[in-house]
Amino acid sequence: xxxxxxxxxxxxxxxxxxxxxxxxxxxxxxxxxxxxxxxxxxxxxxxxxxxxxxxxxxxxxxxxxxxxxxxxxxxxxxxxxxxxxxxxxxxxxxxxx
Amino acid sequence: xxxxxxxxxxxxxxxxxxxxxxxxxxxxxxxxxxxxxxxxxxxxxxxxxxxxxxxxxxxxxxxxxxxxxxxxxxxxxxxxxxxxxxxxxxxxxxxxxxxxxxxxxxxxxxxxxxxxxxxxxxxxxxxxxxxxxxxxxxxxxxxxxxxxxxxxxxxxxxxxxxxxxxxxxxxxxxxxxxxxxxxxxxxxxxxxxxxxxxxxxxxxxxxxxxxxxxxxxxxxxxxxxxxxxxxxxxxxxxxxxxxxxxxxxxxxxxxxxxxxxxxxxxxxxxxxxxxxxxxxxxxxxxxxxxxxxxxxxxxxxxxxxxxxxxxxxxxxxxxxxxxxxxxxxxxxxxxxxxxxxxxxxxxxxxxxxxxxxxxxxxxxxxxxxxxxxxxxxxxxxxxxxxxxxxxxxxxxxxxxxxxxxxxxxxxxxxxxxxxxxxxxxxxxxxxxxxxxxxxxxxxxxxxxxxxxxxxxxxxxxxxxxxxxxxxxxxxxxxxxxxxxxxxxxxxxxxxxxxxxxxxxxxxxxxxxxxxxxxxxxxxxxxxxxxxxxxxxxxxxxxxxxxxxxxxxxxxxxxxxxxxxxxxxxxxxxxxxxxxxxxxxxxxxxxxxxxxxxxxxxxxxxxxxxxxxxxxxxxxxxxxxxxxxxxxxxxxxxxxxxxxxxxxxxxxxxxxxxxxxxxxxxxxxxxxxxxxxxxxxxxxxxxxxxxxxxxxxxxxxxxxxxxxxxxxxxxxxxxxxxxxxxxxxxxxxxxxxxxxxxxxxxxxxxxxxxxxxxxxxxxxx
Numbered sequence: 100x101x102x103x104x105x106x107x108x109x110x111x112x113x114x115x116x117x118x119x120x121x122x123x124x125x126x127x128x129x130x131x132x133x134x135x136x137x138x139x140x141x142x143x144x145x146x147x148x149x150x151x152x153x154x155x156x157x158x159x160x161x162x163x164x165x166x167x168x169x170x171x172x173x174x175x176x177x178x179x180x181x182x183x184x185x186x187x188x189x190x191x192x193x194x195x196x
Numbered sequence: 197x198x199x200x201x202x203x204x205x206x207x208x209x210x211x212x213x214x215x216x217x218x219x220x221x222x223x224x225x226x227x228x229x230x231x232x233x234x235x236x237x238x239x240x241x242x243x244x245x246x247x248x249x250x251x252x253x254x255x256x257x258x259x260x261x262x263x264x265x266x267x268x269x270x271x272x273x274x275x276x277x278x279x280x281x282x283x284x285x286x287x288x289x290x291x292x293x294x295x296x297x298x299x300x301x302x303x304x305x306x307x308x309x310x311x312x313x314x315x316x317x318x319x320x321x322x323x324x325x326x327x328x329x330x331x332x333x334x335x336x337x338x339x340x341x342x343x344x345x346x347x348x349x350x351x352x353x354x355x356x357x358x359x360x361x362x363x364x365x366x367x368x369x370x371x372x373x374x375x376x377x378x379x380x381x382x383x384x385x386x387x388x389x390x391x392x393x394x395x396x397x398x399x400x401x402x403x404x405x406x407x408x409x410x411x412x413x414x415x416x417x418x419x420x421x422x423x424x425x426x427x428x429x430x431x432x433x434x435x436x437x438x439x440x441x442x443x444x445x446x447x448x449x450x451x452x453x454x455x456x457x458x459x460x461x462x463x464x465x466x467x468x469x470x471x472x473x474x475x476x477x478x479x480x481x482x483x484x485x486x487x488x489x490x491x492x493x494x495x496x497x498x499x500x501x502x503x504x505x506x507x508x509x510x511x512x513x514x515x516x517x518x519x520x521x522x523x524x525x526x527x528x529x530x531x532x533x534x535x536x537x538x539x540x541x542x543x544x545x546x547x548x549x550x551x552x553x554x555x556x557x558x559x560x561x562x563x564x565x566x567x568x569x570x571x572x573x574x575x576x577x578x579x580x581x582x583x584x585x586x587x588x589x590x591x592x593x594x595x596x597x598x599x600x601x602x603x604x605x606x607x608x609x610x611x612x613x614x615x616x617x618x619x620x621x622x623x624x625x626x627x628x629x630x631x632x633x634x635x636x637x638x639x640x641x642x643x644x645x646x647x648x649x650x651x652x653x654x655x656x657x658x659x660x661x662x663x664x665x666x667x668x669x670x671x672x673x674x675x676x677x678x679x680x681x682x683x684x685x686x687x688x689x690x691x692x693x694x695x696x697x698x699x700x701x702x703x704x705x706x707x708x709x710x711x712x713x714x715x716x717x718x719x720x721x722x723x724x725x726x727x728x729x730x731x732x733x734x735x736x737x738x739x740x741x742x743x744x745x746x747x748x749x750x751x752x753x754x755x756x757x758x759x760x761x762x763x764x765x766x767x768x769x770x771x772x773x774x775x776x777x778x779x780x781x782x783x784x785x786x787x788x789x790x791x792x793x794x795x796x797x798x799x800x801x802x803x804x805x806x807x808x809x810x811x812x813x814x815x816x817x818x819x820x821x822x823x824x825x826x827x828x829x830x831x832x833x834x835x836x837x838x839x840x841x842x843x844x845x846x847x848x849x850x851x852x853x854x855x856x857x858x859x860x861x862x863x864x865x866x867x868x869x870x871x872x873x874x875x876x877x878x879x880x881x882x883x884x885x886x887x888x889x890x891x892x893x894x895x896x897x898x899x900x901x902x903x904x905x906x907x908x909x910x911x912x913x914x915x916x917x918x919x920x921x922x923x924x925x926x927x928x929x930x931x932x933x934x935x936x937x938x939x940x941x942x943x944x945x946x947x948x949x950x951x952x953x954x955x956x957x958x959x960x
Contacts, residue, residue: 101488101490101491101494103488103490104488110488110489110490151561152561152565155562155565156565156569158490158493159527159565159566159569160497160531160569161494161497161498161531162494162497162498165494165495165497165498166498166501166535168458168461168462168498168499168502169455169458169459170498171454171458171494171495171498171499172451172454172455172458174487174491174494174495175449175450175451175454175483175486175487175491178447178448178449179396179397179399179427179447179448180446180447180448180449181362181363181364181397181447182362182443182446182447183362183363184358184359184362184363186439186442186443186446187358187362187393187420187443188330188331189439189442189443190419190420190423190437190439190440190443191330191331191416191417191419191420192266192268192330192331192416193266193419193437193439193440
């Protein structure tokens with residue numbers, strides 16, 4: 100997980116207040132009763148970078164969750180790219196292949 | 197395998213076995229391809245009606261399988277061969293042969309009917325088409341369908357909107373025409389799919405789910421619906437085809453490819469195949485360009501343990517496309533050593549922080565964070581470091597030859613003496629020996645004079661080492677400390693009481709009296725038990741009354757005071773001729789219970805009342821749970837194993853609410869008498885199971901402590917009531933055992949003389 104992306108702020112951001120504001124915005128957008136998973140994600144992201152010490156630790160020692168290397172994939176952008184019609188039709192025609 | 201080889205193999209396999217049987221076996225096994233080949237052999241070797249019928253079946257099953265696999269054209273080709281070679285056997289296969297044509301996208305023959313079909317026939321045709329439309333544009337462009345036919349119009353709308361939503365965000369008006377597609381149309385599921393894809397690209401996952409759920413599972417569009425479900429909910433497809441994987445990969449920005457690359461890197465690392473590792477890393481590097489600086493750095497750190505052990509610093513920097521002299525390299529080296537479980541990691545981190553601090557490339561608070569990280573590195577066994585975050589509650593064992601904790605802590609204090617940082621140091625202090633701990637705590641106190649934690653810890657240390665003067669001096673110095681920590685008050689009281697006892701023991705009655713008076717003034721520290729105990733101390737310092745008077749006064753305070761008095765006078769080496777009393781069994785038992793409770797509550801170590809406990813033996817049968825437990829516990833403490841044994845046996849017989857505590861006490865006795873390992877483990881398991889059921893945190897903690905200290909392994913928490921009852925009954929009925937002999941030592945220690953029993957308070 101990239102906490103900066105989750106909170107929608109620049110990776111250069113070093114302003115505790117701005118980060119807190121982004122977190123509160125996230126909490127408002129994803130209330131726990133409506134979207135508990137996203138709420139938890141936003142909270143986790145905030146905890147990762149909430150103050151200069153947290154940010155320094157993350158930058159110096161790395162994200163411990165990534166010790167499971169398969170979690171690295173989550174750092175790569177997960178877009179909702181338009182793939183064009185061909186790969187969709189391939190799946191639809193594809194049967195059980 | 198080639199066709200000729202396959203036939204040859206079939207012939208060989210068929211030797212001694214009828215080709216017919218072989219063909220049937222292949223069909224039963226689902227090997228339709230093999231069955232078709234076998235059918236050809238059969239027809240050639242045994243021409244005739246029966247062989248042809250079986251061959252037709254083999255071809256038919258092959259067609260069915262190809263359709264299911266989405267290979268419509270191949271299915272249609274086989275169907276054409278079937279039609280050509282066995283025209284007289286096709287009556288029961290007509291439907292399947294038509295399906296093969298539809299699967300191949302050949303709709304003209306069925307669509308041509310629509311122009312003249314009755315409403316009923318049209319509905320039947322459209323119903324049949326539902327399962328075969330894999331591309332609406334094939335319907336839209338079918339020459340046999342009138343351009344004005346509703347189905348043709350619907351197909352054009354769906355095909356156009358499908359093209360749009362898979363290529364870009366659609367404008368609202370571009371989606372409006374979809375409303376014209378009838379609910380009973382064979383394209384209704386396609387309409388839902390188009391809307392679901394549109395919702396997906398708008399991040400409207402609820403709308404995706406609503407549309408996907410409504411898709412007819414017979415429609416080929418449902419296959420794309422499964423992909424959308426996985427993309428939005430993370431729920432994996434039941435059968436994820438390679439085509440679906442490629443689609444997901446393209447939509448999600450290559451994540452599946454990257455996951456595969458990372459798996460390959462790990463595999464190459466496991467195989468110690470450096471060449472492959474280098475190639476895989478180069479491939480992954482191409483994906484690095486899509487990463488942000490933060491993500492790129494995190495990926496580097498995460499891959500360090502996988503790559504670092506195989507390459508030199510130079511090769512490593514080349515793989516990561518960074519300069520060999522990049523300032524991050526020492527950090528990577530420390531991280532690698534840490535991940536590899538090398539003790540040198542701590543030294544590398546310390547050197548890294550010191551150097552950067554000296555070069556003023558980091559600020560002191562940043563250095564403190566690195567030092568704190570070093571503290572959190574914990575050695576699990578002789579060679580392995582593991583990082584344990586103390587905030588997660590992991591225990592930190594004492595490490596004799598770990599990096600010098602006290603020096604690291606001192607560096608932290610020097611770099612950043614803020615309360616927030618210092619409190620993070622606290623969980624690591626337990627690994628220090630007393631002198632280092634005292635030095636560190638003193639430094640902490642100096643750095644943060646308002647913090648109560650170092651003071652409390654220093655007071656606890658003073659109590660443990662019986663350095664009461666030092667503790668009282670510290671209390672005086674920290675007089676203005678504002679703390680609500682109840683442990684601070686308790687320590688102040690305990691240290692004062694111990695000091696008063698010490699003064700009395702050294703015959704400094706006057707100084708003791710002064711201190712006792714001072715303690716008595718601190719009413720905030722005093723509870724009922726402390727006040728009562730203070731009365732006993734006062735009496736010893738300057739007995740204004742006879743011992744009988746004191747006992748009477750203690751009794752008025754609800755404390756039959758013999759045990760207390762025995763402890764006070766015993767500790768001070770005093771002998772008093774006390775009046776003979778004739779307490780009833782209940783008075784005796786209750787007096788002992790209350791006395792023990794009082795002494796425990798003021799933290800007074802019980803050492804001298806054993807002879808009173810002995811007197812309870814003949815009355816233990818009348819004791820209740822609350823009396824038996826402390827008597828048994830103190831009996832064990834004072835080495836009176838037999839008494840402790842009897843008390844626990846009686847306690848187990850009561851089967852009351854303290855059953856688990858009696859079991860725990862029995863465990864401790866069994867350990868003392870060196871009982872069989874299995875027996876101890878079973879009683880401990882029963883005690884722990886009951887403690888968990890009753891949620892008795894103190895008993896659970898004690899059971900864990902015993903297990904940790906003596907290593908009974910993973911305790912079975914699944915004991916049922918019968919098993920527990922059986923253990924309880926066995927222990928209750930067990931006779932007082934004789935201690936097992938200790939193994940003989942080569943050099944025997946000089947046997948100490950057994951101290952004389954003290955004079956009883958009840959003796960006149």
